[in-house]
Amino acid sequence: MKIKITERYEAVVVELKGNVMGGPEAAEFSETLKKLLSEGKNKIVIDLSDVKFMNSSGLGMLISGLTTVSKEGGKLKLAGMGDKIESLLMITKLITIFETYENVDAAIASFN
Amino acid sequence: MKEANEISYHLTVKSSTENLAIVRDFIRKAADETGVNTEVVHKIILAVDEASSNIMRHAYKNNPEGEISYSFIVSGSECTVIITDQGVGFNPAAVRKPDLPVYIKEGKRGGLGMHLMKILMDNVQYESTESGFNKLVLTKKIA
Numbered sequence: 391m392k393i394k395i396t397e398r399y400e401a402v403v404v405e406l407k408g409n410v411m412g413g414p415e416a417a418e419f420s421e422t423l424k425k426l427l428s429e430g431k432n433k434i435v436i437d438l439s440d441v442k443f444m445n446s447s448g449l450g451m452l453i454s455g456l457t458t459v460s461k462e463g464g465k466l467k468l469a470g471m472g473d474k475i476e477s478l479l480m481i482t483k484l485i486t487i488f489e490t491y492e493n494v495d496a497a498i499a500s501f502n
Numbered sequence: 503m504k505e506a507n508e509i510s511y512h513l514t515v516k517s518s519t520e521n522l523a524i525v526r527d528f529i530r531k532a533a534d535e536t537g538v539n540t541e542v543v544h545k546i547i548l549a550v551d552e553a554s555s556n557i558m559r560h561a562y563k564n565n566p567e568g569e570i571s572y573s574f575i576v577s578g579s580e581c582t583v584i585i586t587d588q589g590v591g592f593n594p595a596a597v598r599k600p601d602l603p604v605y606i607k608e609g610k611r612g613g614l615g616m617h618l619m620k621i622l623m624d625n626v627q628y629e630s631t632e633s634g635f636n637k638l639v640l641t642k643k644i645a
Binding site for chain 1 (some may be wrong): 506522523526541544548552555560575600602605606607608613614615621622
């Protein structure tokens with residue numbers, strides 16, 4: 391998994407690429423979010439459009455991220471998820487806890 | 503009575519997480535060869551990935567030198583994946599269904615795998631044999 395951070399207007403886009411499967415990368419993701427929050431950047435969009443595969447550990451990583459950001463009064467939104475990830479969120483009934491958008495632009499616009 | 507045609511594919515890999523991609527490819531190709539539809543293939547791949555991750559982490563305690571064997575079998579309208587390892591066995595009855603609201607509140611990360619496997623597949627059976635093998639049988643209707 392690769393992580394790329396882009397600031398767009400008042401929001402931060404955290405782009406995940408490749409296979410999202412938890413492990414040591416989950417710690418990196420968590421640290422990234424904590425650093426952003428410590429800098430007062432709490433409007434966060436997770437761009438999933440280049441994610442090839444996600445398993446339950448990757449899903450757990452997103453849940454953990456959502457909890458971390460929410461506890462600090464921020465917002466974490468998901469954008470660009472493909473059918474496979476959407477299906478994963480549906481069958482685990484976790485789709486309701488995430489705010490999801492078709493693409494990054496729509497997610498950013500929703501902050502206004 | 504004529505028996506249903508059966509076709510099977512087999513793979514053995516070391517218990518390194520680097521091999522998860524090989525396992526996913528193996529299932530994808532075997533499923534494609536046998537004409538299983540794409541949506542079902544994805545569910546099987548995800549379930550097998552969860553099972554494999556659990557074996558690597560819990561049965562082999564992250565030791566990459568263990569062996570995991572896979573048999574992908576299509577017989578009639580059913581697809582079965584048999585996964586065997588020689589790591590530490592476990593009691594599936596002791597694995598509780600995760601409490602999702604608690605998960606979200608506490609931001610927990612692990613423990614969803616077994617739950618997901620059961621949702622994705624029609625049947626999940628596990629046994630630890632006396633000869634030291636653990637056997638996980640995942641079954642899914644494909645028609």
